[in-house]
Amino acid sequence: MAGTELFGIEMVDIFLAMAITIVIASFVSLYRGIEGPGIFNRIIAVNVIGTKTIVLLVLIGFIYERPDFFDIALLYAILNFIMTIAATRY
């Protein structure tokens, strides 16, 4: 790992702020998933939230310094892709 401090701010806090930003963006996307008319808006809302979750998992892995989360993120990316393709193929 590189240094853990930048101008008096811990890098872990910056990662935590980015994670909170991604969570807020996911909830704003969830509005379109609930409210948005039709099935395709819901499919793409699930896709968007899933791809935000990948970055969130990698950030959590860096915050808690546990490299297990990257495997989970890779698996989640593959599952999200397969789910989207299956949902569009019916």
Place this chain on the structure above:
Amino acid sequence: MMFDTTTITNVLTVMLLLIGAFFMLAGTIGFVRFPDFYSRMHATGKCDTLGEGLMLVALIIYGGVTFVSVKILFLIAFILLANPTSTHAIAKAAYDVGLEPWRKLDEEVVWLNTGNGDTDNTDNTSNTGEGRTMEDGGEVR
């Protein structure tokens, strides 16, 4: 001492993280605010891919060259491959079902007919009529 390697690495990481977060927030705002399914997909399909790529590149720079960074590099490669593919698949499925793209003229006609600016676009099938192939096109949109 002031500009050693750690400081440069951290500054580069924070800059790439902020740019990535900006792209993801812009894609989310476009996803909520755009009037049509296709334009919403236009907002999310590119902004999310670029934002996630930038944030993961920032984390690679922070982590250094280890086994973990190779894993994140595979993750970036898979996202750059899979995200446009899934976007294309969703758009092609919607086009095959018969969802028509949004036009400015239809919206203005709806505004003139109903009298209020209903931008949620859910009840204009019965007003405009022509140019729709689906029987419930307004609902699916």
